[in-house]
Amino acid sequence: MVVTMLEARVDEEMISGLVDSFNASGDSLPSPIVESFLIRERNSDIWRIVTVWESQEALDGYRTSVDTPEGVLMFRAAGTEPSLSISEVSAHVSHK
Numbered sequence: 001m002v003v004t005m006l007e008a009r010v011d012e013e014m015i016s017g018l019v020d021s022f023n024a025s026g027d028s029l030p031s032p033i034v035e036s037f038l039i040r041e042r043n044s045d046i047w048r049i050v051t052v053w054e055s056q057e058a059l060d061g062y063r064t065s066v067d068t069p070e071g072v073l074m075f076r077a078a079g080t081e082p083s084l085s086i087s088e089v090s091a092h093v094s095h096k
Helices: 012-028 056-065 070-077
Strands: 002-009 033-040 046-053 083-088
Touching (some): 046 070
Antiparallel strands (some): 002 046, 002 083
16 A cells, blocks of 8 residues: 655635535545555644545556646646645554
């Protein structure tokens, strides 16, 4: 698994649009996405879209299939340009 994180500062008046766009994307998530989160840093204007992908190959396949990834478009619609980081999952635990 790999995790992508898009991060940007979002002005207060643009937040509802970002949240609405993210919520609407749930119906059309690409199949290699395990799960995705929209996260706001406490007491800050920093927002993140954190997405868990099945594999690096799945992420690469998605990225070559679109001109601009959906998360980037969401941030751009909110008036900002996100930075991207990609991390490899070394271990994973969860409640069952």
